[in-house]
Amino acid sequence: MLAVNDHSTSHSPPRHASSPANGRQHLGKEEETEKLLRSKDSAPTAVRTPIQQSPETPALPSYEPELDAAGSGDEEPATATCFDRSTSPTTALQRNKDAGYHKVGEEGVAKMHRFTVYETMSRFYLVGNDVLDRKYRVLKIDRTAGPEDLSVEEDEIVYTRKETNQILNAVDEGNKASGGLKIRCSAWGLLGFIRFTGSYYMLVITKRTQVAVIGGHFVYQIDGTELISLNSPNAPRSRAENHPEEARFVSTLSNLDLSRSFYFSYSYDITQSLQLNMIQEREAVGQGMSLRRPDYRTGMFVWNHHLLGPASKALRNTYDWCLPVIHGFVEQTHVSVHARSVSITVIARRSRCFAGARFLKRGANDAGYVANDVETEQIVSEAMTTSFHAPGPQFFANPMLTSYIQHRGSIPLLWTQDNSGVSPKPDIELNLVDPFFSAAALHFDNLFGRYGAPIYVLNLVKSRERTPRESILLKEYTNAITYLNQSLPDGKKILYKAWDMSRASKSRDQDVIGTLETIAKDIVSHTGFFRNGDGLYWTSLTQNGVARTNCIDCLDRTNAAQFMIGKCALGHQLHALGIIADETIDFDTELVTVLSHMYHSHGDMIAIQYGGSHLVNTMATYRKVNQWSSHSRDMVESFKRYYNNSFLDRQRQEAYNLFLGNYIYIQGQPMLWDLATDYYLHHADPRAWSERTRKDYIQWFTSAHLQERIMPNKLHPPGELRDKPLTFYDDYWFEYYKPSLLTTFNKMFPYKANSLRKYSSSKEGQDGGVETMPPQIKLNLSPGPQEKELSKKGVTIAEYPATVIPNDAHSITKNDEHLAKSPLTEQFQTLSQQHQPQTEAINPVPNSVQIPESSHKPEKGFKDKSAVTQWTLNQFVNNSLNPFVIETEADEYLRYINHPSNLPLVVSTNDSPNPNPDLEAYIRSNSPEFVSQLQSTEDDISDFTEFVDVGDDPLTVTDADTSKKRYKAYRQWLKGKSLFKQQRVDP
Secondary structure, rough: OOOOOOOOOOOOHHHHHOOHHHHHHHHHHHHHHHHHHHHHHHOOOOOOOOOOOOOOOOOOOOOOOOOOOOOOOOOOEOOOOOOOOOOOHHHOOOOOOOOOOOOOOOOOOOOOOEEEEOOOEEEEEEEEEEOOOOOEEEEEEEEEOOOOOOOOOOOOEEEEEEHHHHHHHHHHOOHHOOOOOOOEEOOOOOEEEEEEEEEEEEEEEEEEEEEEEEEEEEEEEEEEEEEEOOOOOOOOOOHHHHHHHHHHHHHHHHOOOOOOOEEEEEOOOOOOOHHHHHHHHHHHHHHHOOOOOOOOOOOOOOOHHHHOOOOOOHOOHHHHHHOEEEEEEEEEEEEEEEEEEEEEEEEEEEOOOOOOOOOOOOOOOOOOOOOOOEEEEEEEOOOOOOOOOOOOOEEEOOEEEEEEEEEEEOOOEEEOOOOOOOOOOOEEEEEOOOOOOOHHEEEEHHHHHOOOEEEEEEEEEOOOOOOOHOOOOOHHHHHHHHHOOOOOOOOOOOOOOOOHHHHHHOOOOHHHHHHHHHHHHHHHHHHHOOOOOOOOOOEEEEEEEEEEEOOOOOOHHHHHHHHHHHHHHHHHHHHHHOOOOOOOOOOHHHHHHHHHHHHHHHHHHHHHHOOOOOOOOOOHHHHHOHHHHHHHHHHHHHHHHHHHHOOOHHHHHHHHHHHHOOOOOOOOOOOOOOOOOOHHHHOHHHHHHHHHHOOOOOOOOOOHHHOOOOOOOOOOOOOHHHOOOOOOOOOOHEEEEEOOOOOOOOOHHHHHHHHHHHOOOOOOHHHHOOOOOOOOOOOOOOOOHHHHHHHOOOOOOOOOOEOOOOOOOOOHHHHHHHHHOOOOHHHHHHHHHHHHHHOOOOOOOOEEEEOOOOHHHOOOOOOHHHOOOOOOHHHHHHHOOOEEEEEHHHHHHHHHHHHHOOOOOOOOOOOOOOOOOHHHHHHHHOOHHHHHHHOOOHHHHHHHHHHHHHOOOOOOOHHHHOOOOHHHHHHHHHHOOOOOOOOOOOO
């Protein structure tokens, strides 16, 4: 039973103590509240009538979302609103005898969608409400419990808004002496509880954004979280700064940015694929189960599983309060194909097992889990229907739903790369040569259990290298597949395709896209795809098997291959929906452009999470349609990845290990930051190997995992459950349509969802898509500091002005008036006039270009010559993405354009009858005496001879070449010095 008095256990100072009379008055009010709660608890539980809103009950809250800077808002604000508690007197604690009460588990009671966190000196109160703001529940957390105890009391009574308000008023009245009841924060969900060295912490979601809708169920991205300490303010360990270990653990956890690429849903199991969800839901309906309640702690894609552990022990209905979250990528786009609205959703789920940064997590561990394990699902549906159900009703039988699943992951061998040196590509080492390939066997058995058979392995590592690196893994991986296939039955063997994609992309006679398209067709024909149906009028199709793609990092090449497989699957999905007649889609179509943008964003997010930077080689790189700006972008991303891998990956790895529960603090054991390696956090203790039961080296797979996935055909619940309404099995209606919320169309997520308009103005150099808008031409001469900050990314050239004011502030003479009518100027003016209607937001080009006065100030000299060429990473990125023209370059440009550009063609040595004065002066300025004085010294000739003397193999450096000037940096690198000067780092 929920207690409303905290004053008896609070540690309030003596000066807040109330008089005996006031104490008796408070106690009488609290006893009255306890009687109300006890009488409510003893109310009959068989009443199932809906709760009616009595005249005395306050009206349901109706709030308008806050508008952003642009004047538009969402259906719901990003930050949750608090419970609107009124301060009515406690004498109003009267029980409504005509009201019916629900308990948890009865019809219509589901998860909480919004929370308000209240606190007193000794307790936290979580007040949760459903999506309609009509049913409320209360969770009480004791702050005075021991550091190792999590004391949580879950009230199973479902309250009305009026009753919740009365309970909170009673708690506030009972704790007046210790400060009363205060609002701590509002939240959209509870992620769980975590403990370091002291008391527990509670992690809540404070901000969210809608990113997708699947079957009427919204998917949200986490935009903000708050870590709340459950320790009492008066406890000796209440301040983290008094305990440096605790403070450092909190700081380490903050290195994991939970506001990026973490997603959740209230009513849709986002941790599983659409096919698996539909199979399990239909099985549950056939068994007469109203709600399927899985245990998310066992899922390999549930990233807060460690935080759910204490919650599952303290709560009876854990997932009514806590939400499972995934880490990866979610994006949804609506397009129109032949006048039919189609929704395309790409979901990437990163595995929590053996998770980490690029060079710190390679290959597989002894349990068979691989690094950078990501499941990518492509859902294509027709947006005419909202729910998962078909008319009838036929539960979870909507035939307009299709999906296709792919998998990427590191090569399942025991190998590592040591990045402690300065090399951007460290050597690859096979740590253990296992003749039975135990790690690979466990990995593929896990894939069979998740996706069925066959497994199509697409290996894109390099096959020919000067110094063997990737080719070492190619040979070992091929041997592993050959060994494992010996025991698999026919028709279930692992299909293996090895192709050196990097070498093919650099060759002029190989078509990378054509080869990938051929491979993609072969893959989809073997694995199939999922199409929902009722089994009568619409045949259900299931995907059996998966395409497993990998390169050395599972980033650039892998993402390009997955896009081609997704493009092939998209044609099959649209054909199954009856939208297109053929199963193929042309490459140069708007639909494929949209899909390429989605997979490019998908690859960028996966690359940031694992490698620390965006994709280095995009789809445009392999299509060989790069512009000059793409090369600069690729170079910048390479430097970003090198910098993150060298300096920041260890911090990210510590945050991963702490959040995922790989490291748990134990008194007397080393601290997380004191560990030389986290090998034993992800691998089993070698001393325990002898106690484990080894799997059969021949029968290494589980036979049940090879069974074909079949969609159940039984769609109607048995017995009395047949008459239950649809909301008894799926509560999507209220979540999607929000009948209690007043909104407008332009604020609804389906109206604002991504469409083709989002990609209509994208450019090749920015996101890898097809350029559909012409570039704007603008010239910027020596911008000031403020102009550099406000300038957009990219190189822009403006229209050449008719009048130029040079730095000496005098006009150009009339002899140069012809420059205003030069062909180059007319071309710039023509382009500017053509592009002007499409760029309304761009300011008109001024008639004159002036050099700012600030550019005339002399620059401060450098004491050290090496500091002149010293660039840090931030300076390099800023100068690459925001180029500008300095004063000396502007003067050189003015001198260049002032030179006569209409010189006649020289066809003879005779003087022209009408020579140009400027030309004649220029020719006579170089006298024969001056030309005769131009002589080369012996040192110049020897240096030139040495420079042009190139051996038969110019890429090989011999001992005789080390003394040459061109190999000075190479000699320093051999001595162990860095190729890049690192003298100072920007803050």
